[in-house]
Amino acid sequence: MTTRLSDVAARAGVSVKTVSNVINDYPHITSQTRAKVEAAIAALDYKPNVSARSLRKGRSDFIALAIPEMASPYFAELGAAISRAAKRRGITVLIDQTEGEAAAEKLVLDGMRGQLIDGIIFSPITTAPAKIGLADTAKPLVLLGERHPGGHFDHVAVDSVQASFDATTHLISIGRRRIAAIGVGGGAGTGTVRRKGYRKALKAAGLEHDPALELAGTGYHRDDGAASMRELLALPEPPDAVFCFNDLLALGALRTLADAGLSVPGDVAVVGFDDIEDGRYHSPSLTTISPDKEWLAENAVGVLLDRIAGNGAADRRDLTVPYTLQIRESTNG
């Protein structure tokens, strides 16, 4: 049924070892033999058995990507980019939805799928920094998102403080003075870090920061953004701008503003973070921080594979993803 190495060897008239040598690019092989073997491989449509290979070599060429949820556009786009980047290098990505459950995250961290995967790219949401720091993973791990101080893992992320500073400063530059922030309480550290940049920008512009304008919400989805925006509109003195810590929150906020009959950016300007496709097509289109997702994917995979290959004696890597501020209609009607 299944073709195996010995079948190929038989057909090519060589030994099993030689076929294996061809496949694994052993240096000393005549082009003739190589050709014969490759012909046989093609003829029989031979595919090495991944299980057997991985069992013997201890390498599977599979990596895992653990994200909170793949139905969330940012993570979907990220997952797509990472899959592509990995495929380019002959690596397969296994996507793990943690659904923000600490249990699932822990499982991913130490379970590691029965030694199948060679390493993991982890975008935590629940797991506390300390826990991650302690986790003694057998396999290489690259961390996405906010940095966890004291962690000893490689790390790839945008400079959230600076990006948030830029986003807020942009709102100030178009004349807004009462600027709210939505999402200050969410994500593993994300809320805290982005708030830092937000406050810094207010301070730099000589604006007081009003605690009533900082909304935590319960999550990072459209409905959380919509709910937070409703709270803001209910204030005695509503804001004239909102910086939402991700695009989904912003889209939810826009919905609430539309329902309230307010004009964007006329009455309230809105900025998001992530640059997901929905935001580009929304009317009004969404001004947002746009991290270079291809760069992120490429480098996260690169760093992980370096580590797997054992070029890991080197220090912990800490890469900063380039980003731009995409100014669109929601601040520039």
Added chain:
Amino acid sequence: MTTRLSDVAARAGVSVKTVSNVINDYPHITSQTRAKVEAAIAALDYKPNVSARSLRKGRSDFIALAIPEMASPYFAELGAAISRAAKRRGITVLIDQTEGEAAAEKLVLDGMRGQLIDGIIFSPITTAPAKIGLADTAKPLVLLGERHPGGHFDHVAVDSVQASFDATTHLISIGRRRIAAIGVGGGAGTGTVRRKGYRKALKAAGLEHDPALELAGTGYHRDDGAASMRELLALPEPPDAVFCFNDLLALGALRTLADAGLSVPGDVAVVGFDDIEDGRYHSPSLTTISPDKEWLAENAVGVLLDRIAGNGAADRRDLTVPYTLQIRESTNG
């Protein structure tokens, strides 16, 4: 480094096979032995090696899901649902992005990842029906999307003709008479089938169908929808309603309408297909056909696992996914 079965056996003072028996729920084991073994497993934090198990058993408990692109919201939501459904049964899903390339689809079909995966759920976009019919896959395969006549695979999908009929009839029922269709040329058969339902509804209502109102476009994304809508608006006699064959097309169309300063549904009513989250939050929110994705996921996985388990002598299964028409602002302002 890695704990293996023999380590557990040594610690529990039994044979390797006995440990294996405990793990695999072999019937005849004393509760004493079982307890000892389980204690040892817990103490050593033993995790079976997936590769070895799969090599020996010929089963990996991995299935693949091949979709055109995971960054597309519908597929992202579907992938999330299928992953969850599989996880509930202890199965891991490997997601394959074919990016609509025939080559990639073929690869998925016969490559089958070196015998690792036990079966595949395939949502084709390029691969011609005939090809699929011929593909002699070694592993069980469940097909999503439009049915391919003559295929010998299990199949799970909504009744697109009926759903499209309903969508179009809804537009007629709110008084529209000049109803366009966007997406008639796309997807592996999708465009054709949905157009069928669309035309059927027009006919049932005694309306002529105008070929100028049927736009093929080049794809199924927002920009395709936006472009098609621009074409429609440029007509001497533009439509008063549009049925878009998926939600992304509809969202693109809405964007064009907003740019043109037209009101929805006042000037033009819009219906989509898929019920992705973006559509629910858009303003105006999008009327759409809402397939029960949980049902779809649950059943696609179920059928595939039945087949893998060998309960497959039975005839080809052909399941129809329940759907509802979600009436929202884009037709009911």
Added chain:
DNA sequence: CCGGATTTCTACAACGATTGACATCGCTTG
């Protein structure tokens, strides 16, 4: 206390690919 049935457990051989130690064999080369 025995013979046989049953339960509980163990030794051994696979699964398919890789790798290392050697053995060949045919050429080149000093």
Added chain:
DNA sequence: CAAGCGATGTCAATCGTTGTAGAAATCCGG
């Protein structure tokens, strides 16, 4: 001509788990 090298083959062991077959332990009625 012997040594050296390149290109392949032989053989056996190994990765961790599980199916097969059978051994050992236990139980039963008589």
